[in-house]
Amino acid sequence: MHALRVCRGVCFVKTMSHLSSSRPESPESAAYGRGRRSPQRSLIAQGAVAFDGAFTVDELLSCVRESDAKIGSATVYRAVSAMVGHGFLEAVGERDGHALYLRCTDDEHHHHLVCTGCGTVAHAPCPLDDHAIEQAAAQGFVVTRHEVNIYGLCAQCLRHGDAR
Amino acid sequence: MHALRVCRGVCFVKTMSHLSSSRPESPESAAYGRGRRSPQRSLIAQGAVAFDGAFTVDELLSCVRESDAKIGSATVYRAVSAMVGHGFLEAVGERDGHALYLRCTDDEHHHHLVCTGCGTVAHAPCPLDDHAIEQAAAQGFVVTRHEVNIYGLCAQCLRHGDAR
DNA sequence: GCATAAGTGAGAACCGTTCTCAGTTACATG
DNA sequence: CATGTAACTGAGAACGGTTCTCACTTATGC
Ligand SMILES: [Zn+2]
Ligand SMILES: [Zn+2]
Ligand SMILES: [Zn+2]
Ligand SMILES: [Zn+2]
Numbered sequence: 001m002h003a004l005r006v007c008r009g010v011c012f013v014k015t016m017s018h019l020s021s022s023r024p025e026s027p028e029s030a031a032y033g034r035g036r037r038s039p040q041r042s043l044i045a046q047g048a049v050a051f052d053g054a055f056t057v058d059e060l061l062s063c064v065r066e067s068d069a070k071i072g073s074a075t076v077y078r079a080v081s082a083m084v085g086h087g088f089l090e091a092v093g094e095r096d097g098h099a100l101y102l103r104c105t106d107d108e109h110h111h112h113l114v115c116t117g118c119g120t121v122a123h124a125p126c127p128l129d130d131h132a133i134e135q136a137a138a139q140g141f142v143v144t145r146h147e148v149n150i151y152g153l154c155a156q157c158l159r160h161g162d163a164r
Numbered sequence: 165m166h167a168l169r170v171c172r173g174v175c176f177v178k179t180m181s182h183l184s185s186s187r188p189e190s191p192e193s194a195a196y197g198r199g200r201r202s203p204q205r206s207l208i209a210q211g212a213v214a215f216d217g218a219f220t221v222d223e224l225l226s227c228v229r230e231s232d233a234k235i236g237s238a239t240v241y242r243a244v245s246a247m248v249g250h251g252f253l254e255a256v257g258e259r260d261g262h263a264l265y266l267r268c269t270d271d272e273h274h275h276h277l278v279c280t281g282c283g284t285v286a287h288a289p290c291p292l293d294d295h296a297i298e299q300a301a302a303q304g305f306v307v308t309r310h311e312v313n314i315y316g317l318c319a320q321c322l323r324h325g326d327a328r
Numbered sequence: 329g330c331a332t333a334a335g336t337g338a339g340a341a342c343c344g345t346t347c348t349c350a351g352t353t354a355c356a357t358g
Numbered sequence: 359c360a361t362g363t364a365a366c367t368g369a370g371a372a373c374g375g376t377t378c379t380c381a382c383t384t385a386t387g388c
Contacts, residue, residue: 013341030226035335036333036334036384036385036386037385037386038335038336038385040335040336040383047252057315057375057376058256058375069336071336071337072337072338072339073337073376074336074338074339074378075337076376077376077377079335080334093311097374097375098375099375099376104245113300113303122266122300122303122304124296124299124300125296125299127291127292129294130292132288132291135288136277136286136316138321139277139281139286139318139320140286140311140318140322141286141316141317141319142317143277143314143315143316144312144315144317145280145314145315145316146312146315147257147312147313148291148310148311149311150292150300150307150309150310150311151307151308151310152300152305152306152309153306153308154305155304156304158306159380160307166347199366200354200355200366201352201354201355201356202353202367205366205368206369218337221344222344232380234368235368236367236368236369236370237345238345238346238367238368238369238370239368241344241346242346242366242367245346261344262344263342263344263345293362
């Protein structure tokens with residue numbers, strides 16, 4: 001199980017060298033803002049961008065441990081929290097009790113459709129349009145927060161029958 | 165804190181007697197289907213309908229313990245799972261790490277806007293219309309599951325400043 | 329340099345939820 | 359009614375993802 005995800009982890013090394021050779025500037029400033037830079041956080045940020053879809057902290061951890069076997073899980077949890085705080089990562093629901101995160105470079109507000117087979121992600125428009133907000137207001141509510149998590153299977157996982 | 169929720173718990177006793185006097189038939193058949201009836205599950209089901217909005221397992225537990233002080237938390241967890249399995253209850257997100265449940269008698273598919281101050285609930289239409297499904301299909305996806313949880317503040321909590 | 333505050337890693341702690349297990353009980357069946 | 363059996367209960371242990379603690383290290387500004 002998790003074959004496809006592990007495969008993406010392996011690709012990570014290739015993606016890393018690709019990044020460091022052709023794009024010397026790391027994504028850390030966007031990831032951590034004015035926070036301090038450490039080798040661990042560099043690896044973690046580069047690992048996050050190497051995933052082309054949603055990932056769990058565990059998956060990111062094993063990904064990063066290919067480069068630094070000694071890195072602690074608490075460090076990854078802290079880095080992920082920091083990156084979510086800086087808007088570099090986004091939480092996109094959970095899978096089997098593990099929170100899912102995602103690097104999405106699209107600035108405008110939208111939601112995500114996550115493939116539960118491989119983590120591939122598609123964009124989905126936000127359902128909370130003016131009409132919905134007005135409808136809530138008509139019932140006396142002010143909307144403060146919303147979660148829209150859609151799960152499905154991508155074309156590839158449908159073909160391979162990796163349904164979960 | 166939690167004043168309003170505790171208040172709803174106190175009202176539960178009144179609601180219980182009201183139910184048992186004017187409506188002798190309990191909601192158990194809808195709650196547990198063909199499962200066995202026990203005094204504990206009767207209390208739990210009646211407690212669930214006594215809440216007029218979203219509640220956590222903890223809240224339901226203390227509610228039920230007013231009638232049966234010895235009831236175990238595992239019993240309530242099991243009863244809630246059974247009721248969700250029978251469609252009697254619905255999960256509507258979480259608050260502070262506690263899962264929220266809701267008794268909603270409206271049969272057609274929709275979602276809920278939960279007041280984070282007091283648990284009061286408003287209905288919200290499902291955003292996953294034909295267009296959204298088609299849009300997903302155009303990207304090769306088949307949607308299998310979706311969560312739409314909207315949080316806000318009801319008119320009463322807005323007045324009292326119970327924002328969280 | 330130096331001070332200081334942030335980051336790290338190991339492991340413990342947390343905490344909502346689930347599991348285990350022995351005892352109890354609802355209920356179908358005859 | 360008696361009886362068998364499978365569901366239910368309650369206490370407490372276990373689970374597992376995440377957070378915290380603490381001693382240590384290190385990036386960074388002055
Ligand atoms: Zn897929
Ligand atoms: Zn939205
Ligand atoms: Zn309210
Ligand atoms: Zn829906």
